[in-house]
Amino acid sequence: MGMEITDDKEFLLKDGSKIAIIGGGPAGSFFAHFASRFARETGLNISITIFDKKSFIKSGPEGCNMCAGVISEKLVDKLQQEHILIPQARVQRVIDGYYFQTQNGGVLLKHPGPSQQSKIFTVFRGNGPCYATYGENISFDDFLMEDVHKQGVDIVHESVKEIVLPKNPKDLVRVIFGKRESPQEMTADLVVGAFGVNTAMMEKISRMGFGYYPPKTVRTCQAELPLGRATIEKLFGNNIYVFALGIKGLKFAAITPKSDYVTVNLVGKGDLTKADLIGFLNHPAVRRVLPEGWQMPESYCMCFSKIPVTHAKHPYTNRLVILGDASVSRTYKSGIESAFNMAYLAAKTTFSQGVSEQAFKNGYYKVAKNVLIRDNLYGVLMLFLNDYIFSQKEITDAHLSLLKCGKSLLVAQLLNEILWNMVTGNVTYKEIFLKAINPQVSLRVLPIDIGAWIKSKLKQAIGNSQ
Numbered sequence: 001m002g003m004e005i006t007d008d009k010e011f012l013l014k015d016g017s018k019i020a021i022i023g024g025g026p027a028g029s030f031f032a033h034f035a036s037r038f039a040r041e042t043g044l045n046i047s048i049t050i051f052d053k054k055s056f057i058k059s060g061p062e063g064c065n066m067c068a069g070v071i072s073e074k075l076v077d078k079l080q081q082e083h084i085l086i087p088q089a090r091v092q093r094v095i096d097g098y099y100f101q102t103q104n105g106g107v108l109l110k111h112p113g114p115s116q117q118s119k120i121f122t123v124f125r126g127n128g129p130c131y132a133t134y135g136e137n138i139s140f141d142d143f144l145m146e147d148v149h150k151q152g153v154d155i156v157h158e159s160v161k162e163i164v165l166p167k168n169p170k171d172l173v174r175v176i177f178g179k180r181e182s183p184q185e186m187t188a189d190l191v192v193g194a195f196g197v198n199t200a201m202m203e204k205i206s207r208m209g210f211g212y213y214p215p216k217t218v219r220t221c222q223a224e225l226p227l228g229r230a231t232i233e234k235l236f237g238n239n240i241y242v243f244a245l246g247i248k249g250l251k252f253a254a255i256t257p258k259s260d261y262v263t264v265n266l267v268g269k270g271d272l273t274k275a276d277l278i279g280f281l282n283h284p285a286v287r288r289v290l291p292e293g294w295q296m297p298e299s300y301c302m303c304f305s306k307i308p309v310t311h312a313k314h315p316y317t318n319r320l321v322i323l324g325d326a327s328v329s330r331t332y333k334s335g336i337e338s339a340f341n342m343a344y345l346a347a348k349t350t351f352s353q354g355v356s357e358q359a360f361k362n363g364y365y366k367v368a369k370n371v372l373i374r375d376n377l378y379g380v381l382m383l384f385l386n387d388y389i390f391s392q393k394e395i396t397d398a399h400l401s402l403l404k405c406g407k408s409l410l411v412a413q414l415l416n417e418i419l420w421n422m423v424t425g426n427v428t429y430k431e432i433f434l435k436a437i438n439p440q441v442s443l444r445v446l447p448i449d450i451g452a453w454i455k456s457k458l459k460q461a462i463g464n465s466q
């Protein structure tokens, strides 16, 4: 593993060391997976415990870590390499393409690879929406947890109330969990904060005074609509619909087909409410995608989960490291894959350099900064350009007609590839940026964009003078 061994033996794990993981979402389960693997490889007998009050075998928000449930292609590959094979029963649908719907029309984006074969899965994080009755367990998060449980990780279905760092950092951390009236305690050589952003834990940790500052978040809106299998096959097939409708305040809108439900996801510039969901579902371009005469059911599964829009500062100290959404993740894309990558880095650091503040700074945070935080800056730029282009009718028209030239035109292929990677998050934002400024694209697209922009400004000026 190319390990750089620290001098400070007090901070190295040894036989009998204990790791407490707060949160059994993807970040917690992936850390547990890598920690179990590295413990086996280094011959250490380590005990690992995950705490999570949530039971993923429940349906509705109670058992769900609330997301669109798209498992990126890269993550599917990485899970396979780790022998984490998602059973068919936990996969809702295998996605073939993305339909990119603008206010003026749409285009089907295809996998840019030579085989055009996609390996993107859709899943339910918990055991399906509320009001649904599934006979079998279909939860993705439960599958990840079961997988690490089989590797010897203990699961405690309680929430952690407090973490007490030792006065002398060479002593152990106290983890207080369970019911307020009858709290229990364990000590750990390392505590892993994988509690996500929908919890008061972030504020508790930031009050501990070692410098942790949680990421800023916005409230998204999600709803599970029961359209029925046959209707979904007919209207959506295996395609995720991404909408760029120029709706004020909306940054991202998608409808993701599952087997007999579709998941609507809205991410805004600020917090969203039910009114945003209703407004979106009543937009004429969205109505065209939904069944004719469709009406909102009286009861449906809906949530307003938070999404991080910045990264955390100082997500580590001696014997404590914070992972996943509560730490550093990719802006708006493939949060589960980010959790996997960061869990690997943090676990690798734990076993090669120890659990000191210095070890996590060098082995985890500095690398995360290089990989994700820098790339997120390109992300902000690309998302801004994308928003601008698709909020301008004339420029949108120009891009759509180029895209519709299909495979016959190199620029259409390149535009398809750029948009595919923007919607799937399959490559880094930097790679997308470099492709977008490539002369093959920019020399062809820029004059069209400038022409369309001038046309739109002229139209506006004529409109204003009348």
Ligand SMILES: Cc1cc2nc3c(=O)[nH]c(=O)nc-3n(C[C@H](O)[C@H](O)[C@H](O)COP(=O)(O)OP(=O)(O)OC[C@H]3O[C@@H](n4cnc5c(N)ncnc54)[C@H](O)[C@@H]3O)c2cc1C
Binding pocket: 022, 023, 024, 025, 026, 027, 028, 051, 052, 053, 054, 065, 066, 067, 068, 069, 070, 071, 072, 158, 159, 160, 161, 194, 195, 196, 197, 198, 199, 200, 201, 220, 221, 222, 265, 266, 267, 305, 306, 307, 323, 324, 325, 326, 329, 333, 334, 335, 336, 337, 339
């Ligand atoms: C609208 C939306 C759509 C998204 N769509 C996608 C997508 O399609 N694909 C994708 O890859 N990512 C998506 N994401 C991002 C993805 O959901 C997150 O990146 C991912 O869940 C982060 O994993 P995590 O383990 O850090 O946190 P979480 O998944 O939030 O898990 C945290 C866990 O910690 C537990 N916990 C919290 N506090 C305590 C405590 N005190 N004690 C014990 N346990 C505790 C919680 O119960 C929870 O189980 C989306 C996010 C949003 C908001």
